[in-house]
Amino acid sequence: MDETHEALIASYLESLRLLRAAVAEMTHDQLRARPVPGRWSTLEVVGHLVDTDQTLCHRMKRTIAEEKPLLIGFDADRFAAALPYHDADIEEELNLMEAMRREMARVLRSLPESAWSRPAVHSQRGLLTLEQIVRLASDHVPHHLAFIQEKRKALGLSS
Numbered sequence: 001m002d003e004t005h006e007a008l009i010a011s012y013l014e015s016l017r018l019l020r021a022a023v024a025e026m027t028h029d030q031l032r033a034r035p036v037p038g039r040w041s042t043l044e045v046v047g048h049l050v051d052t053d054q055t056l057c058h059r060m061k062r063t064i065a066e067e068k069p070l071l072i073g074f075d076a077d078r079f080a081a082a083l084p085y086h087d088a089d090i091e092e093e094l095n096l097m098e099a100m101r102r103e104m105a106r107v108l109r110s111l112p113e114s115a116w117s118r119p120a121v122h123s124q125r126g127l128l129t130l131e132q133i134v135r136l137a138s139d140h141v142p143h144h145l146a147f148i149q150e151k152r153k154a155l156g157l158s159s
Helices: 003-023 026-030 042-065 078-082 090-109 114-118 131-154
Strands: 119-122 126-129
Touching: 003 042, 003 090, 003 131, 026 042, 042 078, 042 090, 042 119, 042 131, 090 131, 126 131
Parallel strands: none
Antiparallel strands: 119 126
């Protein structure tokens, strides 16, 4: 595996530590609070991250195993509205995400270099390679950490 792909996998795994740190020491009520009008709670953000990771792992595996699979997009706001994110246990959610990412990292590390350019077709984004899907997954948690920090600040918590 080349250094670029190993660094991408390392970044994909490192974001788990950053997410854990972002929600550390938040109480049950703080995790469920919506201190910023019109925004999800921290627990809803985590639920979204877990659901998206499940989808992205499936997409990566399909891209590895199938010939140019069709990947269907989903509406994250509808998931947040319909699924009981506030009933979730934060530790269970984080553990699930960690297990999925560790398993996916193992799969990615086992691939020949040529697999990283395997294509898939996303219903909204168009043609994507496996590398692009992994990059989307790697960037997703850091993107949402800013929203969690915004909530922490609004709740008077340290960053």
